[in-house]
Amino acid sequence: MIIAIDGPAASGKGTLGRRLAAQFGYRHLDTGLLYRAVAKAVLDAGKDADERATAIRAARAFDPACLGDPALKSDPVGNMASVVSAIPEVRAALIEFQRSFAAAPPGAVLDGRDIGTVIAPQAEVKIFLTASPEERARRRARELENRGEAADYDAILADIRSRDARDASRAVAPFKPADDAHVLDTTQLDADGAFAAALALIERNKR
Numbered sequence: 001m002i003i004a005i006d007g008p009a010a011s012g013k014g015t016l017g018r019r020l021a022a023q024f025g026y027r028h029l030d031t032g033l034l035y036r037a038v039a040k041a042v043l044d045a046g047k048d049a050d051e052r053a054t055a056i057r058a059a060r061a062f063d064p065a066c067l068g069d070p071a072l073k074s075d076p077v078g079n080m081a082s083v084v085s086a087i088p089e090v091r092a093a094l095i096e097f098q099r100s101f102a103a104a105p106p107g108a109v110l111d112g113r114d115i116g117t118v119i120a121p122q123a124e125v126k127i128f129l130t131a132s133p134e135e136r137a138r139r140r141a142r143e144l145e146n147r148g149e150a151a152d153y154d155a156i157l158a159d160i161r162s163r164d165a166r167d168a169s170r171a172v173a174p175f176k177p178a179d180d181a182h183v184l185d186t187t188q189l190d191a192d193g194a195f196a197a198a199l200a201l202i203e204r205n206k207r
């Protein structure tokens with residue numbers, strides 16, 4: 001079985017994906033990390049390098065061994081990931097790895113922006129996880145504070161809004177719910193509530 005979870009920045013899809021994978025004994029792939037790895041290569045190359053060419057080269061040379069790098073989680077890398085993910089050649093270079101991951105037994109949970117629409121349109125269950133931009137900004141600020149880092153709520157909210165707009169307006173694989181996705185709004189739910197709601201949804205819909 002393939003479970004597709006799509007959702008905007010800071011919607012909690014990584015947390016939900018990990019918990020669902022553990023519940024069913026499946027493997028989990030946070031596909032945002034692939035675009036983040038490409039973004040980090042661009043940032044590491046510096047301002048003078050050709051951003052587009054560096055991104056395409058990094059995507060074609062993608063090595064899953066880098067997925068555990070904690071540096072991929074930073075907000076500057078996330079913002080650059082939103083930029084490089086609009087480059088069609090970058091998306092094309094990363095499709096095969098994601099599709100093979102999804103197809104390998106015993107089953108997989110993938111989270112991202114285009115899992116239900118492009119990567120695994122055949123997924124048995126598609127969840128579109130969302131929450132208001134304000135709630136997502138509050139969660140992100142809380143996460144940073146818990147790590148002892150400075151959190152500027154207004155700047156985080158502005159970042160979230162601009163990433164939402166960029167991800168939804170790009171020409172290739174724009175971020176939108178699949179026609180057959182189940183929308184799960186977690187604005188009023190905590191992580192346990194989202195997990196319980198997703199489990200109920202999977203039980204009702206798995207084929």
Ligand code: DC
Nearest residue numbers: 009031032035081082085112113114
């Ligand atoms: O989910 P995230 O914040 O780690 O994603 C970082 C960026 O990567 C996001 O702004 C858009 C892009 N992305 C994408 O285009 N397609 C995916 N399947 C996952 C992420």
